[in-house]
Amino acid sequence: MNYIITTEQLTKKYKNFISVNKVSLHIRKGSIYGFLGPNGAGKSTTMKILLGLTVPTKGSFTINGKQFPDDRLKILKEIGSFIESPSFYSNLTGRENLEIIRRILGLKKNSVEDALELVGLTEFGDRLAKKYSLGMKQRLGLAGALLGRPPILILDEPTNGLDPSGIHEIRNLIKSLPALYDCTILISSHMLSEIELIADDIGILNHGRILFEGTLDELRQNALQSGYAAENLEEVFLSMVEKDNTARKQRTKL
Ligand SMILES: Nc1ncnc2c1ncn2[C@@H]1O[C@H](COP(=O)(O)OP(=O)(O)OP(=O)(O)O)[C@@H](O)[C@H]1O
Ligand SMILES: [Mg+2]
Numbered sequence: 001m002n003y004i005i006t007t008e009q010l011t012k013k014y015k016n017f018i019s020v021n022k023v024s025l026h027i028r029k030g031s032i033y034g035f036l037g038p039n040g041a042g043k044s045t046t047m048k049i050l051l052g053l054t055v056p057t058k059g060s061f062t063i064n065g066k067q068f069p070d071d072r073l074k075i076l077k078e079i080g081s082f083i084e085s086p087s088f089y090s091n092l093t094g095r096e097n098l099e100i101i102r103r104i105l106g107l108k109k110n111s112v113e114d115a116l117e118l119v120g121l122t123e124f125g126d127r128l129a130k131k132y133s134l135g136m137k138q139r140l141g142l143a144g145a146l147l148g149r150p151p152i153l154i155l156d157e158p159t160n161g162l163d164p165s166g167i168h169e170i171r172n173l174i175k176s177l178p179a180l181y182d183c184t185i186l187i188s189s190h191m192l193s194e195i196e197l198i199a200d201d202i203g204i205l206n207h208g209r210i211l212f213e214g215t216l217d218e219l220r221q222n223a224l225q226s227g228y229a230a231e232n233l234e235e236v237f238l239s240m241v242e243k244d245n246t247a248r249k250q251r252t253k254l
Pocket of ligand 1 (some may be wrong): 017
């Protein structure tokens with residue numbers, strides 16, 4: 001299998017709290033990988049490790065053939081990211097904000113217009129960022145992430161705070177990206193229903209541990225075998241988490 005990201009037993013400990021616990025991910029090149037888990041599961045921490053924003057306590061990872069920690073700087077060039085709410089210079093326009101990123105990355109002049117076009121912001125490019133709606137801000141965040149057309153996009157809850165039509169809009173945009181330019185997307189969410197329409201593969205995280213990794217079809221099979229209606233995957237996901245929480249409580253009682 002052609003994996004573009006693999007992590008091996010990735011672990012992050014804060015004092016005596018384990019935020020990410022022996023997480024091994026396998027992300028196929030060209031796929032959209034949905035990284036699911038309830039609040040506090042460790043999704044953002046895992047993504048921050050991949051982006052070099054925090055150091056793992058244990059474990060290693062490889063991104064597009066480059067191995068952590070030896071190729072740390074090369075890894076950064078492979079990734080465009082959107083972590084939590086992206087921040088902008090609010091008194092500059094969308095176009096000017098992207099222009100700053102373009103200069104820092106040393107990209108061609110037309111990359112700003114290309115990115116605006118890709119996210120559907122061309123006609124709003126000259127509006128101040130502070131006057132953008134939430135959905136437009138998320139689009140601008142995405143434009144910033146994909147400005148250099150990186151082979152990998154890491155998007156941490158890019159639909160956070162959007163209304164249903166905003167979610168729909170951003171979801172369609174993300175779904176279209178691998179076909180528009182050759183990329184692989186790792187996207188986190190705490191709702192399976194939001195991810196199942198776009199993801200090829202799913203990793204489910206709870207309390208820092210991977211509960212499931214596989215294709216959506218495999219998750220459906222898994223659900224059928226456990227007696228769930230396969231059309232309601234959200235319920236399958238939630239009960240997987242609940243079962244794990246109950247098992248954890250019993251273990252701590254022993
Ligand atoms: N700097 C830190 N120091 C101590 N604990 C931390 C730190 N960063 C994260 N944690 C803890 O690690 C756990 C995982 O946090 P993380 O932000 O990765 O979860 P998440 O899956 O992204 O959750 P959410 O859906 O709420 O964004 C949480 O219990 C959090 O409090
Ligand atoms: Mg998070």
